[in-house]
Amino acid sequence: MSMVRRAAIGFGCASGAARSAWLVRLRLVVLLFGCSAGLRGDQREPAIELYGLAGGYVHGNMLLSLQHFSLPAQWRPQVGGGVLAPLGRRWGLLFDVTASSVADYWKWDGEPGAGPGDNFARLRRISLFPSLVRLWRRERFSIYAGFGPGWEHNRESHRLRPIVAREERGRPVLADQFENRRASDTKLALYRLRLGCLFSLNRRVAARVGYSYLRRYADERGSTGIEAGLGWRF
Secondary structure, rough: OHHHHHHHHHHHHHHHHHHHHHHHHHHHHHHHHHHHHHHOOOOOOOEEEEEEEEEEEEEOOOOOOOOEEEOOOOEEEEEEEEEEEEOOOOEEEEEEEEEEEEEEEEEOOOOOOOOOOOOOEEEEEEEEEEEEEEEEEEOOOOEEEEEEEEEEEEEEEEOOOOEOOOOOOOEEEEOOOOOEEEEEEEEEEEEEEEEEEEEEEOOOEEEEEEEEEEEEEOOOOEEEEEEEEEEEEE
């Protein structure tokens, strides 16, 4: 048998083995897709859903109780968790707990500070948001919208140089040393509006994205939040 013929036979065997391997892989892919299709969750079936959340939050009320002025409103990160408990197919209770923090430097007159040489304030906020939501369910996703009350617990910590006297022109005289002060309060919100979407990734895992608007007083700016997370359907 010539070397050319042997090479052709070897090449044919190798090609056949390669084709067989690719056919096996293709069958495995088809099988996996078939299994995953069978495991896809159906949002039309109500279930308790537990979520871990992350997102951003704009504190509408940044009034510092110890200093009687507000820090500038900015987007800050927030983390938390939530649970959706269905009330039939169209309604549900959505309860979230989130935590966020704001920290900034400020001057004696409330203007933004430049760095460690100025006063410093940190505001930590824990928020509780129970809501009654209406759900529009489809096979792979659900849209929800609702409202409810809200509670916010704030904890402030300050490092500042207090005003000890004033000059003739009214300019304050600051103490030489910084002082540390703390304060806290808990307030009930007037209402919280929310809107979002739930997606079933498979039979158990779901994703959630949402938007919320919180109003505590009629004469203050509202707080805005966006969140996204992954959850487990029970």
